[in-house]
Amino acid sequence: MLTTESYFDTIRRTWTDEIVVCSLGTTADSWWDATRSTSSFYVNAAMGFASSVALGIALRLSQARVWALDSDGALAMNLGGILTEAAAAPPNFAHIVLDNRSYGCLHGAPLVNAGRTDYAAIARDAGIAAAVSVESADDLGAALAQSRTGHAFVVAHVASPPRGVGLEPPLAIPLDGPELKYAFGRHMESRFGIQVFGPQGY
């Protein structure tokens, strides 16, 4: 089974020019640790809705390939979003879910219905044909490469973190909301030749 480190390392190595939007907690912190990317967007807020942010970008900007890096805990908070995603079916969008059956930033506190929920099956039954589950780095890399051919939903089974007790650790990302907004928005402007901010910067 994948570890958290091998999961993010595989995504980093497969990543080329995709626009990456990260869910909060382990996902955002680990992507930052793996890439130090300021051209990605970190939704350290609104648990469950990073995938909606990513979907909004994909729907409006067909020339961008967009990856939503999500987790099972976040997905469980926006499970209905799978229906929205399935209905819209943007060909430039991949929803990638870290399934570790627990809340990483809560020291492995268990997720509801842990180990029984098949998120890829839910996505397939909602109409996303290219919904797959993977267990290894090779299969994850292959699924990510395949995702470049159309709308995809990839669930990676990752080892659960050790169970413990404690308060949430501080964020790894040294940037707060407005700075993340401007860094990502300026990247979108230069990358795609669009105007996110007006002449006075708002």
Place this chain on the structure above:
Amino acid sequence: MLEYPSVDLSLFERIADELAAARIGFAAMLPDDWTSPLCTVLDRAPEFRAIRVAREPEIIGLCTGCFFTGSLGLGVLGATGFLACASEIATLTRRYQIPMVLVVSKRGTLDDHQVFQEVQGRTARPMADLLGLPSLDLDSPESLAGIGDLANASRLQKRPGIAWLTKALIVQSPTAVAS
């Protein structure tokens, strides 16, 4: 068998025109009965990419993504759905300073006789004020001209702006929404 009155769509087409004039071209929608005709219009309007969502907080995420593509996003939702978005508006749009326009039904007012909307009448507007959101009452045909200013205020203040869809406006349609 209950009969539901039809609605004159011309009023909602005017709202869509004002939204388009404000350079809004994307709409994420989960309507109640007051906002449903607007969704019908937006579904048909070539100026808009309109999608339906399963639950209202998705609208806040989708419109945030839309902002990063160079356009204000539009959310269309009922007052109950707006209440469901408190966390996402606070932690996403306010923390990250993201503008968008939300057309929300102003339910639970004295002229709204649906008992299941009365709590929304006492809570939705105060919640918007608590979140510091600029807003505009759409209560007459003339008021629709303020949509552009609301969109601009949303950008200037870097937060969602709310256009409250009132019954006073809707009943000006020849065949209005039932009360």
